[in-house]
Amino acid sequence: xxxxxxxxxxxxxxxxxxxxxxxxxxxxxxxxxxxxxxxxxxxxxxxxxxxxxxxxxxxxxxxxxxxxxxxxxxxxxxxxxxxxxxxxxxxxxxxxxxxxxxxxxxxxxxxxxxxxxxxxxxxxxxxxxxxxxxxxxxxxxxxxxxxxxxxxxxxxxxxxxxxxxxxxxxxxxxxxxxxxxxxxxxxxxxxxxxxxxxxxxxxxxxxxxxxxxxxxxxxxxxxxxxxxxxxxxxxxxxxxxx
Numbered sequence: 001x002x003x004x005x006x007x008x009x010x011x012x013x014x015x016x017x018x019x020x021x022x023x024x025x026x027x028x029x030x031x032x033x034x035x036x037x038x039x040x041x042x043x044x045x046x047x048x049x050x051x052x053x054x055x056x057x058x059x060x061x062x063x064x065x066x067x068x069x070x071x072x073x074x075x076x077x078x079x080x081x082x083x084x085x086x087x088x089x090x091x092x093x094x095x096x097x098x099x100x101x102x103x104x105x106x107x108x109x110x111x112x113x114x115x116x117x118x119x120x121x122x123x124x125x126x127x128x129x130x131x132x133x134x135x136x137x138x139x140x141x142x143x144x145x146x147x148x149x150x151x152x153x154x155x156x157x158x159x160x161x162x163x164x165x166x167x168x169x170x171x172x173x174x175x176x177x178x179x180x181x182x183x184x185x186x187x188x189x190x191x192x193x194x195x196x197x198x199x200x201x202x203x204x205x206x207x208x209x210x211x212x213x214x215x216x217x218x219x220x221x222x223x224x225x226x227x228x229x230x231x232x233x234x235x236x237x238x239x240x241x242x
Contacts, residue, residue, distance in 0.1 A: 003216025010208025013048070020055035024048040026191070026210055040212045041187025041235035042167045045121035048193075048208060050114050051076070056107030062098035064129075066122040066162040068151050068169060069094045069106070070231060072193055074115030080104035084133040088117070091139030093150045093159040099129035118193055118231060123239060124163035125153070134160045142171065145178040147232065166236040174224035184218020185234035195228025 013024040014032040026046035028038045038044075044065070051057075056077075069076065071088045079085045080096065081103040088094050096104060108115040136159040141148045152158035152168035162169075172180050174197070182188060182199075190199070190211045197205050200221040205211070222230065 004214040005202070006212040006214075007202060007205075008210045008212065010206065013208065020052040022050045024208065039239050040189050041185075041233065041238045042122050042164060043120060043189050043233050043235065044123055044239070045119065046189070046191060046210070047119045049119060050116045051106075051108045052114055053108055053110050053112055057105060058107075059103050059105045061101060061103045062096075063101045064124060064127045065098045066124055066164060066167075067096045067098060068120045068122070068160075068162065069096075069117055070120070070150070070171065070193070071115065071117040072229065074108065074113050074117075075110060076115045076117055077107050077109050078104060078133075080131075080133060082131055082133065086135055088135070091142055092135055092137050094135040095133070095151055095160045095162055097124070097129055097132040097163055099124075099131040099163075102131040118191070120169070120231075120233070122162055122164050122167045122233075125165055126163065129163050136160050138171075142173045145172065145174045145180070147172045147180050147183070150231075168234045170232040170234065171230065172232075173227070173229050174222070175227055176224055179221050179223045180230075182213075182218055182220045182222060182232060183234045184216070185213075185236060186215060187233075187235040187238055188213035188218070189233040189235075190222075191231045193229040193231055195224060196226040197228050197230065198223045198225060 153165040
């Protein structure tokens with residue numbers, strides 16, 4: 001459990017708010033730029049978004065990014081320029097590889113309920129990949145409360161693949177009293193998506209809080225105080241190498 005850690009509290013995040021969107025950014029994004037807060041490891045974006053009913057992100061382009069979307073409540077409808085469409089619900093792992101270029105939209109088609117989701121961007125290890133899309137329901141696996149491998153560029157047991165062999169995303173839904181051990185990696189990003197937990201050597205973390213580990217952190221025990229949902233990126237490198 002050696003290494004450096006940086007605790008980031010939910011209220012410290014910069015937010016983008018409009019009539020239909022409440023988006024809270026863990027790293028520099030769009031109009032928010034802080035040269036000291038651009039990424040951690042290979043994780044470039046960790047946006048915590050709530051989109052109002054009957055609204056959303058219209059068709060827009062992306063390039064050279066592995067984009068993983070994780071819905072916490074409600075439903076998000078995806079459509080893209082290579083012919084994919086689908087409704088993302090809690091427990092459904094979804095990845096869009098922007099590669100050489102893709103256009104997509106993400107909308108909340110409910111007329112009454114907001115959708116709450118976390119969108120995460122990892123840079124591919126090789127630019128210029130062929131654009132692609134993948135989704136897989138892992139709701140049953142999450143019921144056990146343990147860490148489930150959601151997305152990876154190297155683990156064949158992952159529900160979905162991403163185009164970077166040095167990054168793996170885990171998710172867990174521990175019940176009160178339930179414990180999980182954090183994986184070991186050169187760079188680790190722990191995000192409390194829902195609920196309240198206690199992390200060994202750190203203390204209480206609540207929804208929206210995050211911890212950035214550098215050079216260690218694996219093996220720390222995370223114990224849920226409330227029904228919770230956590231997302232953990234384990235990364236062997238950082239942007240720019242090393």
